Amino acid sequence: MPASEKTTRHRLPVTAAALLSFALPVGLASPALAAPGASASPSATPPASMSTLGGASLGLPGTQVRLAAGVPVLPKDLSARSWIVSDAESGQVLAAHNAHWKLAPASTLKMLFADTLVPKFPKTEKHKVVAHDLAGMGAGSSLVGIKEKETYTVRDLWLGVFLRSGNDAVHVLSSMNGGVAQTVADMNAHAKELRALDTNVVTPDGYDAKKQVSSAYDLTLFARSGLQKKDFRAYCSTVRASFPGATTKSKKGKTTRDTFEIQNTNRLLSGDSDVPVYQGIAGVKNGNTTNAGATFTGVAERDGHVLLVTVMNPQKDEHNEVYKEAAALLDWGFRADGKVQPVGELVAPEGVSTAQPGATAPATPTGGPGASASAHTEAGAAARNGSGGATVALALCGGLLVLLAAGVFLVNRRWPLPELMRRRPRP
Template sequence: MWKRLLPVTALLTAVALTGTAHASPTPPVGGEQLGSRGLVRPDGVKAPPKSKATSFVIADAETGEVLAAKDAHGRYRPASTLKMLTAVTLIPLLDKDLAVKPSSNAVNQEGSAVGLTTKPIYKVDDLMKALMMSSGNDAAMALAEANGGLAKTLQDMNTAARRLQANDTVAKTPSGLDKPGQSSSAYDLALIARAGLADPSFRRYVGTKVAKFPAPKKYYEISNHNKLLWRYDGMIGVKNGWTTKARASFVGAASRGGHTIIVAIMRHEGYFWEEVAQLLDWGFAARGKVTPVGRLVDPLPAEAPVQQQVTATPSPSAGVAAPAPLLEAAAAKQTDTSRTVGIVVIGLGLLFGLVWLGYGLRRRRGSRPRALGE
């Protein structure tokens, strides 16, 4: 029996090893060149201005063409630039005139705040302004509560990210405050910004310089943290962020001559406003004249299955198929090594099953009752 099984053993081993040898990583979203950790730029034009950002993307919002990038899919902490995803997710879900009474938990969120109270004096519209103009972490939590709670909002945000094919993005908070496992990339931030800018309400929130904000006694003024709204010709948004662990991040969009350029930077160590302005200038000069190095992909259709690359479970109510949580978590945690181990284990499992089957059949033949006359 063992001699008969040796060829089967060799075959299963070969299958396992072949599967390992030919396993390849998923191509980066938006094009092969965007998988590079270094600078990728078009030929025939001068390189983009130097930036101290670890990662950046320059893209044409209309065509989706990525004009230049550096470590486009590198995963970093997004800080408050994640609030773009909060807004993109919740604007379609919440009536802007809905009255909201923030909880004490929302009011006492750490970090940047607009200064909410627990009184029912706010509308969703007010909180969206506080979220995108003043980067209020208190407003982010109040909006999550208005959407049915933190858990549901995070599900909705991660579902929205998968729909946008922002597969480097995992939301663990609605505010962008650092939390283990939370991530995004310059590519994803550009994707999210592009989706947001297609919504007139989003554009209004990110482009408002100064607004009146409700208070227990009358109101006070809040201002937009995006300094380029006052400094850069054609600036229309979008969002900045900073934490001690994430360092500085920023997404800016500007329009000139009917065209919009998006610049997203992540993990910048210093003052970045002038650098972003120079990257925007380069984008306007290069658009329409160069071969793109990649592309901002379009969102998936609502009915299409999404890639299961996050640990959070997407919400079935958002119109996409919800993967099984355990399978989703396992897929998100897989590495090339774990895939290799899995293939070998499957092969050995099949081998053991065949050996056991052969052994059982032999025992049955040797122990069956003898017929009369034998």
Template sequence: MKITLMSRGSGRAVRLAVAGCALLAVGAAGTPAPSTAPPDPLRASGTQVRLVEGAPEVPEVSALSWVVADARSGDVLAAHEAHRELPPASTLKTLFALALLPQVPAGRHRATDAELAGVGEGSSLVGVEAGRDYAVDDLWRGVFLSSGNDAVHVLSAMAGGKRAAVARMQATAERLGARDTRVVSPDGYDAPGQVSSAFDLAVFGREGLRDPRFAEYCRTAVADFPGREGAYGIRNTNRLLTGAEGVEPYPGAIGVKNGYTSKAGNTLIAAAKRGGRTLVVTVLNPQDGSSGAVYEEARSLLDWGFRAAGRVRPVGSLEPPVAAGAPASPRPGPSAKPATAAQVAASGQADGLGWWTVALAACAAALTAGGTAVGARRGWWRRGWWWRRGAR
């Protein structure tokens, strides 16, 4: 009888241990891991820059948001409200190109009325006509030079339609770590909820310059576009590249994309190369009021960036966060032994769960020991019972 009570008591102890471990597991699942990441300076308000002795002061500009970055390293040299979410206008076409350049097949395509039906009123157009055949290269030049929403809609149709284009754009933004961007319309036409940021647009511009086709299209100043009565000339609307309406071309300019809507104001991604260094500058919605302000403010930021390069400490990076694409914590291979509770406690960490993980590991060890003990007792009791029965 005494042996039977011991067996029941051991089972009760094991059941209590199981219940306690379950409660610990619930607590662990509901307790977020403490964050050890330092605050991101680029998410602070105001202008962010780290000048060293002898570095020039950052110029005063009226834009709501801007970024100056090194295209090769991705280092952000200075920024103002870098992650402020604002309408991007046609600068969003850079993300469109990043997402769809690999998707649209080369060759020729005949535009249709259905493809052009959704072009927004007042959109910038390159002059695509339904029923006419176009080389895909011509359509892409229509996007980059004339910011043609008509060309965007035709290219979207060739890659599966507007919805598919938007999904690819959003996925591309997330892959690049551009978390401020919400895509609604692939051409950048004002739409409720559609936003980006100076930081994200700098990411798109830098990534685009790495693609030979993107880089070629964005630096093209003039080209011919097919029309009813033969080809006609189109000119890049980025005034820093071509110069127009009182704006002088910027020395070493290599694109990237400008934009304007009544809601977004003037927006610009500009890149230039000087002395082996390439800078990317984004400027969103200058409050100066003049149409050329976005170019002149980008000019002053580019000038500053080239003078300050090597004399400022970066305030951030355009590189995607490691956590965004990092694999999960390494798992032990088939031959690896699981860590003991003591090893977990000594390490001070376990996938970010802290003391919860230590407690759970201790529970596991206790259950293992308890199960072994109960099994031993039951085995002894059974051996005794069979012995007694045999003795009778």
């Protein structure tokens, strides 16, 4: 079997679960060292005023949740500087903590990189790597093992990006796209298109750089957009794959290509000694750098509910803490979804209608002094009562069901997924 085709993924039959769909206009890896001149570690205190995109409550510092009868309290001992858990189908934000705090994203920024570039190159296209393709990578970058003068398919490169968070694979794809500067410009333009206004891209691989920031809210938007794309879903849900190595020539002149196995460093997908595979997980992306700490965005499905979670920079210094907090938040989200009043919503991209005849009505953004104060007060009470949380993610699959009229895509807020990838617990 060719190296580029030997992968491990899990799929189950389609269910009635649906995911908010929108179409854009046509057209862990090892921790990396901080780049020279990278911004200092962020303040431990979030800004007093943040963006209110998606709802007024999301602009408030601290935990935002609307507890009521029948709604479970948040998990205890959440230590992340920022997190958000949302329903991927409706776009409702179930709870959040400093959702719009601009922080270093680490390799979770690769979700925006992939969402921007995946549609540009057929996965079967081949590229022979030259020295220039690998220039400019930061010291201590996570690598998949790309070799100069070797040829890789686009699919190989994307598996290197998602499974090993390979900055070498990112730089090769960026070179194919016209270079790092062009790719950064494309990513910033796409972020604006998605209304991810907390984000400023400086490096396409998420390596620490001055003024490179994103937020838990924006990272969730990137994941949600990427998961509309079949290839993106396939890459981010792959647990392990065979990757091309070096080409060797025997004394008789016979040429062979070595391969080696790579495994996804998303511990909720692949598991670890202290983190089991999360039931229903199917991506999306993890990261870890000196400045960002650990970051993670995940998606998971359970009983027809599809949730997204993003966790940024847990302060608790424990092994795999970002995954533990993400998993706890997902557990809470599955218990609370449909019971808790949302504190905001995930917005649709620029120029995209958020409703269609027969579509579910958009979630009402939280707003108004009374609503915000209520959410903030209830969150504070929950915190005093020992609530907190963490969770992880699922796998989504689905081609876009869109209506094309005069070159404009419209949104259907609910649609059956043509394909849903889910992770079963290990036997």
